[in-house]
Amino acid sequence: MSAHEPAADAVIEVAAALEEAARTGVPCAPVRSRLPEGDVEAAYAVQRLHVERGITAGRRLVGRKIGLTSPAVQRQLGVDRPDFGALFADMAVPEGRSIAPGRLLQPKVEAEVALVLGTDLPHRDPTVADLLRATAFALPALEIVDSRIADWDITIVDTVADNASCGLYVLGGTPVPLDRVDLRAVPMTLTKNGEMVSEGTGTDCLGSPLNASLWLASTLAGLGDPLRAGDIVLTGALGPMAVAAEGDEFTAHIEGLGTVTTSFASAATEGAAA
Numbered sequence: 001m002s003a004h005e006p007a008a009d010a011v012i013e014v015a016a017a018l019e020e021a022a023r024t025g026v027p028c029a030p031v032r033s034r035l036p037e038g039d040v041e042a043a044y045a046v047q048r049l050h051v052e053r054g055i056t057a058g059r060r061l062v063g064r065k066i067g068l069t070s071p072a073v074q075r076q077l078g079v080d081r082p083d084f085g086a087l088f089a090d091m092a093v094p095e096g097r098s099i100a101p102g103r104l105l106q107p108k109v110e111a112e113v114a115l116v117l118g119t120d121l122p123h124r125d126p127t128v129a130d131l132l133r134a135t136a137f138a139l140p141a142l143e144i145v146d147s148r149i150a151d152w153d154i155t156i157v158d159t160v161a162d163n164a165s166c167g168l169y170v171l172g173g174t175p176v177p178l179d180r181v182d183l184r185a186v187p188m189t190l191t192k193n194g195e196m197v198s199e200g201t202g203t204d205c206l207g208s209p210l211n212a213s214l215w216l217a218s219t220l221a222g223l224g225d226p227l228r229a230g231d232i233v234l235t236g237a238l239g240p241m242a243v244a245a246e247g248d249e250f251t252a253h254i255e256g257l258g259t260v261t262t263s264f265a266s267a268a269t270e271g272a273a274a
């Protein structure tokens with residue numbers, strides 16, 4: 001949709017409401033009723049506006065997240081298909097740096113496989129062979145999802161407009177080439193303060209994180225904005241999301257890829273927080 005099409009005013013208004021929520025830390029009402037009913041394309045137009053404004057403001061686009069890939073998350077949110085959002089460099093939290101109190105509105109944590117591309121993926125019909133060849137390495141990752149919409153009261157239209165509910169992400173530091181790991185089979189466990197809060201396997205992510213990545217590559221190529229060398233792809237949760245609060249520490253272990261940890265600072269320990 002361009003700014004001249006009929007829903008352009010609604011797209012601009014919804015983008016403004018979501019930006020205001022992010023800026024003030026006060027979630028807004030669901031945005032679906034402000035867009036044509038069920039119009040996922042209009043929701044992606046809101047997301048594109050957010051991305052364009054970010055780039056204009058000097059933010060660096062470094063990849064994409066895929067969302068809503070796992071049946072558990074689809075059930076948690078009452079949606080039935082994958083979506084995608086944008087990753088900016090300033091959304092990355094280094095391991096060992098805690099997340100400052102108040103940086104996010106309603107955070108939840110997911111464990112995922114991240115792929116980092118070594119070459120472009122320009123085809124609308126990419127094969128697994130294309131994807132394996134294009135992927136430089138995989139990493140274990142945590143996505144901290146967040147909703148700018150009050151109480152996570154979202155449909156597919158709300159979450160797509162809200163950059164696929166992406167908040168921050170944490171990448172593990174040991175790259176693994178794809179000939180060393182079968183992503184379909186990898187078991188994942190996620191602990192919160194030492195207790196397991198989520199588990200799953202690669203098959204829980206649209207059958208395999210590779211399938212999810214092929215869906216994304218094909219979708220973006222079809223939109224004329226393909227995945228490029230260097231892009232990070234967060235391939236989608238392998239298990240249910242877990243609610244996060246100040247003081248919590250999360251560790252994901254994905255067999256074959258290793259572990260990745262993050263923590264949420266409390267006001268008392270804010271010293272080293274991002």
Ligand SMILES: C=C/C=C(\O)C(=O)O
Pocket residue numbers: 066067068069070073077110143145159164165235236237
């Ligand atoms: C609402 C966000 C969902 C995801 O990020 C996911 O399913 O991976």
